[in-house]
Amino acid sequence: MAEEVVLFGTWGSPFSRRVELALKLKGVEYKYIEEDLTNKSPLLLKYNPIHKKIPVLVHNGKPIVESQVILEYIDETWQGYPLLPKDPYERAIARFWAKFIDDKCLPVIFKALWGDEKEHEKAVEEASELLMFIEEELKEKRFFGGESIGMVDIIANIIAFWQGIFEEASGVELLTKEKFPKLINWSHEFVSNSVVKECLPPRDKLIAHLRKRFGSHNASK
């Protein structure tokens, strides 16, 4: 039976783009379906009834949801380019940082960029502290995965590309070269990668979309 791989996603979502990147790194052929989140398709609701979100990967008719779960599935199903290390301890460390980025960092970063005016300063401070952990984890490595892009790099795609755009759209400065030289360096390496480039949305389109959706912290800027 011919293999069928379908990805439901949206052009601007970093979560959706993570899955695309993983599939491309593995050399997996897939069909992409752009979802309109204001008018979710019956297929999306059928494949992800619990969360009703993208991305959803459908492999030979069977759905897998949640980007981190999808990434591990892709790594276990298709050989070739490894997304996770082989050593169990290194794998545990990778999973730890992936979870830290998604569960801890992102909500705080969002709050710092688009949250309440009153809590703004505190959120910025907290976001900086959390980003500092990630900066320190990078150490002298080229990528979180070592010499090549791995799962943590893919999960951190938000920090590499979307973060800068978020900051421009919201008028809030968080990820500066002075404070986070390693992360800035890593971001450049990451977005310059030829495969990654295919999995990034157009910058201007994204900025316009975010400004419209979330407004700007300094609206008068």
Next chain:
Amino acid sequence: MADEVVLLDFWPSMFGMRVRIALAEKGIKYQYKEEDLRHKSELLLKMNPVHKQIPLLIHNGKPVCESLIIVQYIDEVWNHKSPLLPSDPYQRAHARFWADFVDRKVYGVGRKLWATKGEEQEAAKKEFLEIYKTLESELGEKPYFGGETFGFVDLSFVTFYSWFYVYENFGKFSMEAEFPQIVAWVKRCMQKESIANTLPDQKKIYEFVLKLKKIFGLE
């Protein structure tokens, strides 16, 4: 070299219990260190500087954090017996999804149920019942969430059983009446030695919560 396994934990933690069960299932000898969460040890702060939380597994001096990550680590290192995750990638993805669901939804709503009052508590109760209804439906007629055998999702959720009396008491409902499949499943799980020997008594957890409410002025 003999393996050195240390677990930093806190007895009422359902997350810590997951690790204790996993270690018992695999027959791993380890040193248990009880943490006082109001006076965290130097070891905990040094080994888990990011979250400063339990459970924390230290294997031959190297720390592993986050209960489900620890469980997967244990499964991969001690892979000679009692697999905790299925071997098929799709089943594994399914298991990870539901374990993640338990992590995201079950703890938070349970806490709100006993820590709040009035309207907030009513809202928490409504949310609690909805979340457990989803789990009841996912379990269906299966003996375990994992199918025929106890697995990763069962492990991630069964530890909340020790807190059921707390939820029933503060939520004013009966788990058995609302979720008969879940209660039947829990009783099935409790027949496993690793689980029966690990889960603290429900009344002890209830007393612990009463004390906690006093300390934090949540009465």
